[in-house]
Amino acid sequence: MFENVRRVVTVIDDNGVSRFESDGAPPVSRRLQNAGANIDEVWRFDAVPGDITAPGDPEEFSFLSPANGLLVRRVEVPPDATRFRDETGASRIPEPHEGMHQTATIDILQILEGELWCLLDSGEETCLRAGDVIVQRGTVHAWRNRSDQVTRYLAIMVTAPLPHPIEHHANP
Structure with missing residues (x-):
């Protein structure tokens, strides 16, 4: 069901020549059992500028x-x-605020394949399809894949202070 990711990393060697440093799967990948999602950590900067x-x-x-x-x-x-399954394992409809969360980041997501619904705590929602880009600026949100296909997206998350942090939707 989940597709392998190939990550190619370049480097400037000691002689100032550009080289390929690595070519393969990202070293950190996580399958979230409760959400069924798969997350590959592609790259990380601990400070900006990197x-x-x-x-x-x-x-x-x-x-x-x-x-x-x-x-x-x-x-x-x-x-x-x-x-989303009930205690018997049957498919169920998620609660309206289930999975609502907020991060102290500006997130830029591009849908690579499939479609993904973005739900906001205001009750607003929109469907994002392959090629669409969303800029999430610290908003309280949840994701839904209402289709019958796996959705794949790339996310770039940049740390940013929250103007109005929340506490009531803390379960990602």
Whole structure:
């Protein structure tokens, strides 16, 4: 169901020549059992501006982005029908605010494949399809895949202070 990610990283060697440093899967990948999603940590800066010579491989998975940095993720979200189940294992409709969360980041997401609904705590929602880009600026939101196909997207998350942090929708 989930697709392997190939990550190619370049480097400038000691002689000033550009080289390919690595070519393969990202070193940190996490399958979220409760949400059924798959997250690959593609790259990470612990501070912005980033240090071109610093390694960008995270050592372990974290939901949080670096305190003053940037995080690049590739995410796969299965259909809601497989993500949300009742105690018998039957598919169920998620609660309106289920999965609502807020991060102290500006997130730029591009849908690579499939479609994904963005729900806001105001009750507004929109459907994003392949090629669409959303800029999420610290808003309280949740994601829904109402289709019958896996959705894949790329997310770039840049740390930013929240003007109005929330506490009532703290479950990502």
